[in-house]
Amino acid sequence: NAGVMQNPRHLVRRRGQEARLRCSPMKGHSHVYWYRQLPEEGLKFMVYLQKENIIDESGMPKERFSAEFPKEGPSILRIQQVVRGDSAAYFCASSPYGLSNSNQPQHFGDGTRLSIL
């Protein structure tokens, strides 16, 4: 039973390029969450998606960042025109149901480490 799969594990981009991060949730999970972890900091929520819908994007920067979770295929976090400050670890988590139950934990992937040169 594969867990949450993220790729690539490491991504290097130059300033101004685009970064695409992929997340395949656990089998049977239709809810995906993206988090950003800056060095020496905790996880900051970015966006919560269901298949073909963005449910909550309150943690997502208004510019350059976008996310999707199509009917088929992985969820994609896209960062356009990357800057040095985008360097971080980006984690994806999934759950079988939405967070309507505060008892329910999420299952995390191993993350994508994004480095901006």
Added chain:
Amino acid sequence: GNSVTQMEGPVTLSEEAFLTINCTYTATGYPSLFWYVQYPGEGLQLLLKATKADDKGSNKGFEATYRKETTSFHLEKGSVQVSDSAVYFCALIQSGGSYIPTFGRGTSLIVHP
């Protein structure tokens, strides 16, 4: 808004020592509380949880008790091992709210043989 405060690390211990990692929180109502562990190069894994006051979560020798009166959820282990070296995150989920978890900054634990 909600917040979680953890003691700063790193916490450095010898094998078989007693571990305490402090966690306090600010939230309205009655959140659920969690401890996650992150091993080097990996994502977060749920370690234990407690959903109401005085509940004790436990797993793999780790324990934490939900203390509403002190708004705390301190993580303890009686005898740590080298393999426990990791970063530990305290988190809460606010019931009746958005249900998006709020995480602390994490506490690094280093256990020496």
